[in-house]
Amino acid sequence: NKPMIRKDEQDVIYRTEAGKFDQLIADIAERHEKGQPVLVGTVSVEKSEKLSTLLKKQGIRHEVLNAKNHAREAEVVSVAGRLGAVTVATNMAGRGTDIMLGGNAEFLAVQEMKKRGLDPEENSEEYEAAWDEVFADVKARVDEEGDKVREVGGLYVLGTERHESRRIDNQLRGRSGRQGDPGESRFYLSLEDDLMRRFRSPLADAMLARTDFDDAQVITGRTLTGLIKNAQAQIEARNADSRKNVLKYDDVLNRQRLAIYSDRRVILEGDNIAERVQHFMEDAITQVIRDHTAKGHDESWDFDALWTELKSLYPIDVTVEEVAADARTRKGGIDQEGLIREILSDAKIAYDKREASLGGEAMRELERRVVLQVLDRRWRDHLYEMDYLKDGIGLRSMAQRDPLIEYQREGHLMYETMMNQIKEETVGYLFNLDVQVNEQAGGSVEAKGLENAPEATQQKLAYSAPDEDGDAEVHDADGNVAGGSARQSTASGTPQNREERRKQAKRNR
Structure with a gap:
């Protein structure tokens, strides 16, 4: 690497934006006349098009590189360092490639080959044969033109206003003075720029109100320079806080994502999840019973509704009368824990029957397919719900609540609800799906209705x-x-x- 010799000039500040553009155009015209290439950086497409219109009025030939003209980016950048070149660009331009003084020899050689009608695919042999000669000729011309550009000062980078971040300003300056090349940079500012309007000081307001100030007169002073740096620092700090806040919100979903993907990896790798499915069955059935028996005592419990819901999970064989008779033999009423034990015992018997009818290997395959399908579908739904929650969670601040805390709390509740739904649907599908085992295909399982569930x-x-x-x-x-x-x-x-x-x-x- 060679030492940087670029000259970074002091910012020039004008009272109005119109006065700034007049002086800016005059500076470009002067540099263009002596052959120095100019790269003009703007903060938006609108400003680049406005500047292009002013340059056309002055008869200055130039290239505009913005989001509307990104297809020609490589071509524009390749010639931006030639004698007298003027390039107007937004801060999206020039990434990933240097602006070479005198032009990019390789790109210009490719263009020369196209002019000769040579294509690297259609006539590759002729292309390869002519390449060395064409490239050497173009390289000699580029080096000669590059020396002339260095004599007139190298690439001149001109910023039409300060960006919100000093990092972007430094990136724009950095397009010039690459690898020991000479160069120069300067920013033109006005008190009507967006940055200045957002962080207007009483001094700036006073200067704008003055009528004895010529628009072409440069305003100097440490106060204004400090104001610009302070405005950029405030915006950078605010953006940094915003990024930190976004990261905190994303961390909530990321922890859930890691847990879900860990479970999916176990299933996809073919591990035995029979024990996990047993826990699913126990948790789902226990939750159903607790929901129906949470209040009152056994005389007020709706056993018909409870049995109807249990039948949707698995083919329950035990009846209410049998449970009541068993409770009477123990000389006590039907209690919640005893009811859970009875139902779980019946569910275990039903699960063993299901496994015996399908076979152990087919049952393991069915468990994997069912859990994976249900997990993926519920996770997709959960992501949509978390997006909806995040969109409106900011309104909680109107109730003097921290939106982040509320997002964390409700996100956790929604995750638990999703896991309960996964457990319940998994158990229901395992018992109720119409399953056929294809012995000729090595015992493969065909679960009708699972993919289209x-x-x-x-x-x-x-x-x-x-x-x-x-x-x-x-x-x-x-x-x-x-x-x-x-x-x-x-x-x-x-x-x-x-x-x-x-x-x-x-x-x-």
Whole structure:
């Protein structure tokens, strides 16, 4: 690496934006006339087009490189260092390539080959044969022109105003003075620039109000220079805080993502998840029973509703009467823990029967496929819900609550709800799916309806409305009245999660 010899001139400040552009155009015209290449940096596409219009009025030939002209970026950058070149660019320009004084020899050689009608694909042999001669000729011309550019001062970088970040200003300056080349940079500012308007000081307001100030007169003073640096520092600090805040929000979802992807990796690698599925079954059934027996005592419990919901999870064999008779033999009423033990014991027997009918290997394959399908679908839904939560969580600040704390709290509750739904749907599918084991294909499992389970569920998620007598009518997706009550429609067919059934029952009421 060679030492940097670029001259970074002091900023020049003008009272109005119009006065700044007049002096800026005059500076460009002077540099262009003596052959010094100029790179003009603007903060927006709008400003680059405005400056281009002013240059056209002065008859200065130039190239505009912004988001509207990105297709020609390589071509424009390759000639931006030639004698008399003027390039107007936004801060998106010139990334990944140097502006070479005299031009980019390799790119110009490719252009010369195209002029001769040579293509590297259509006539590759002729192209290779002529390349060395063409490149040597172009390189000699580029080196000669580069020496002339160095004599007139190298690339002149001109900034039309300060950016919000000093880092971007330094990137613009850094386009000049590469690898020991000479160069020069300067920023033209005005008191009407966006940065100055946002952080206006009483001194700046006083200068704008003065009528005895010529627009072409340069304003100097440490106060204004300090004001610009202070404005940039404030914006940088605010942007840094914003990025930190975004990172804190993302960390909430990232922890959930790591947990989910860890589970998926175990399933995809083919590990035995039978024990995990057993826990799913225990947790899902226990939660259903606790929800139905949380309040009151056994005389007030709705055993019909409890058994209806349990039947949607697995083919329950034990009856309410059998549970009650067993409780009487122990000389006590039906308690919650005893009911959980009885139901879990019955579910374990049903699961063993299911495994015996399918075979151990087929059951393990079914568990993997079901858990993976349910996990992926519920995780996608959870991501959408977290996005909705994040969009509106800022309004919590109006209630004197920290939006980040609220996002963390509700995100955790939503994650727990998702995990409960995964457990419940997994158990329901394992017991209720129509499974066929193909012995000829090495015992492969075909679970009918599993891949299309989300679509089938969506078709059944219709709506309900009161009829003329005030009774609930269930309508399908086309608006037709579906047969059967709302409870029958949710308790049959492909198992749905408990939360959706509760919402449906609430709408029916």
